[in-house]
Amino acid sequence: xxxxxxxxxxxxxxxxxxxxxxxxxxxxxxxxxxxxxxxxxxxxxxxxxxxxxxxxxxxxxxxxxxxxxxxxxxxxxxxxxxxxxxxxxxxxxxxxxxxxxxxxxxxxxxxxxxxxxxxx
Ligand code: HEC
Numbered sequence: 001x002x003x004x005x006x007x008x009x010x011x012x013x014x015x016x017x018x019x020x021x022x023x024x025x026x027x028x029x030x031x032x033x034x035x036x037x038x039x040x041x042x043x044x045x046x047x048x049x050x051x052x053x054x055x056x057x058x059x060x061x062x063x064x065x066x067x068x069x070x071x072x073x074x075x076x077x078x079x080x081x082x083x084x085x086x087x088x089x090x091x092x093x094x095x096x097x098x099x100x101x102x103x104x105x106x107x108x109x110x111x112x113x114x115x116x117x118x119x120x
Contacts, residue, residue: 031102033073033110041104042111044096069115076109
């Protein structure tokens with residue numbers, strides 16, 4: 001009876017894959033921001049929205065960027081989505097927002113909303 005176990009194993013694998021796919025779909029329906037997942041994603045934000053130094057970036061010339069740490073997650077999410085849609089026009093933010101998925105946006109919004117705001 002050894003030969004009959006192979007199809008059974010296959011069925012189990014398929015069932016497991018189906019379950020995994022099912023749970024992925026259900027989490028996508030409700031996007032919940034995970035600040036821990038954002039740590040790698042915010043690396044590209046830090047260069048411009050650095051937390052120290054009065055929120056200035058120095059290249060190509062010194063200019064100010066908005067402080068995003070400590071703003072509400074809803075506000076940050078809405079802002080990033082409007083850059084992504086093109087409703088807000090700043091070219092570098094539009095490009096950055098276009099590289100972010102809904103989950104990425106929820107994660108970075110959760111991350112920055114929890115960041116303690118440095119006094120200016
Ligand atoms: C190249 C520099 C640069 C990088 C990198 C960058 N930003 Fe920005 N960001 C800006 C500038 C400049 C503005 C102001 C744009 C404007 O006037 O609309 C801005 C605006 C924003 C705003 C709107 C703030 C407000 O108060 O309305 C949010 C939110 C934001 N950035 C989030 C992010 C996130 C999250 C990342 C990383 C995924 C990121 N930014 C990466 C330069 C940058």
